[in-house]
Amino acid sequence: MNINHNPLEFITAKVQETVADTQNLGNQIAAKVEESATVLTAWVQSAPSSMVSAGAIASQEAFKIAHNIRFENLPTNLQWKFARAGMRDGIRNVQEAAKVFESIPAQIRAQGPEAIRNFCQDKDWSHIQARVNGGGNEAANGIFEHFWVNRARGGKDMTVAELAVAKQVLADAAFKAAVAEVVGAAMKGAIASAVIELIFSILENSLLCVEGKITQSELVSEVATATAKAGIAGGAITAILLTLCMIFPPIAALLGAAAMPLAVAGVGFMGIRGWEIFCQGDRIFGITEQAQKFLGMTEQLTVDS
Template identity: 85%
Template sequence: MKINHNPLDFLTTKVQETIADTQNLANQIAAQVQESATVVTAWVESAPSSIVGAGAIATQEAFKVAQNIRFENLPTQLQFKFARAGMRDGMRNVQEAAKVFESIPAQIRAQGPEAIRNFCQDKDWSHIQAYVNGGGNEAANGIFEYFWVNRQRGGVDMTAEELAVAKKVLADAAFKAAVVEIVGATIKGAIAAAVIELVFSILENSLLCVEGKITQSELVQQVATATAKAGIAGGVMTGILLTICMIFPPIAALLGAAAMPLAVAGIGFMGIRAWEIFCHSDRLFGITC
């Protein structure tokens, strides 16, 4: 075995190996960056339709949430129900009736009158300190719980354990209501974004197919891929906005107002995209000639 005792040759070899390793690392990083850029570019291309779909659905749902959680927007029959809930005689004033209504989790109230009626169907407004023991009819002295639990208790004060169980029932109902609302809005947002992207993608790729830049099978594949990506993005965006609305229902109106500029921005981008499609068509078919 021949051993190279020349220090200069040894150093030169090491330098060359280091340069080669550095070049390989740089190539790997460049490949990763290019792959990430491709993903981002693809998302940006479908972003307008996603933004429009998500913005429109989120705005609609957010304003609906903001409207539903207000007592004065309830049908008169439901207002009367909360004014009479748990009362032996007479009725509460409007302020106390509103407080009883607001003791229902906001996530349930956000779904509107029908959801509120369904919630109240198997529940009583129960006195925490029993009426016969001096408990008042003010909203602070009551909680909604299953009617059979309340009626079986009779004229006895609620224990701390019973109060905790009633609160858990409300929390579970609130969670289920929030999940149902978010899933429904997410599906709507995904469909809206997918439909918008489907139209644009068909137009864009059909022109490329006419030019011979892609085949018919590639046209179908690209349309399907773009539509799926837009649908996923639109659904995710809508779901995030509605999740915030359901966690913090009182600020739904603000989030609805924030969603509107998103939709406007998306429409602006779509206008640019539509103009580009028109210009492309004009070059191919001489529409303006």
């Protein structure tokens, strides 16, 4: 066994070995990322309608979220409710009322006035520091909790444990609301994507079948596969976008602003795809030529009469 007595050479060799290992690891990670990107790209390309449908559904839902989480968009009776929450006399100003409203998790507010009313049905705006102990009515000194807990406490301050329980109740309600919203939107995205892809896929594959490029059984298989892929991809994309909106509400405003451009892009995409199908059908059946002959015959009949 050879022993290297030169520390500098030993350190240099170790550094070179570490650099080589790091480069190999980097290359492996890059290869995995490239492979994943290729798979994702192929998946999206195989079901392009999923992008259109998912974008449209997600932007519509995001627009609703961005609208619902703003205090000024609430019905007047709900605005009044938050201005009066937990107060015996008087009302809060608009800024404080908005802060009370915003203490409700965004995931619940995102579902609109009806969800907010349902949330508040069994809740009181509880003072963290009781009024009798000098606690004020500002939004920072309160939290929504079950009314029976608040009323059983009476004029005492909330303990740290009680405050933690109240926060957990809000977190649980927020999670359930977010799941319900995301699942509902994902189902809409999946159905819309699947229906659009089903129509286009039937037309495209029927023409291939007429040309003899695929059999009837292959037609059914291709249509079923494309529809399933579009539905899964559309649902997944919608769910991802809505999840981001739920976690980061400002994203909802940005995505909601893109609703109209996405709708226009979707119509354009479907128009292009429809035109390609028409061109393929025209090549097979001579639709344009037959239409010209029909129009020419009509014109001749008009002249003769």
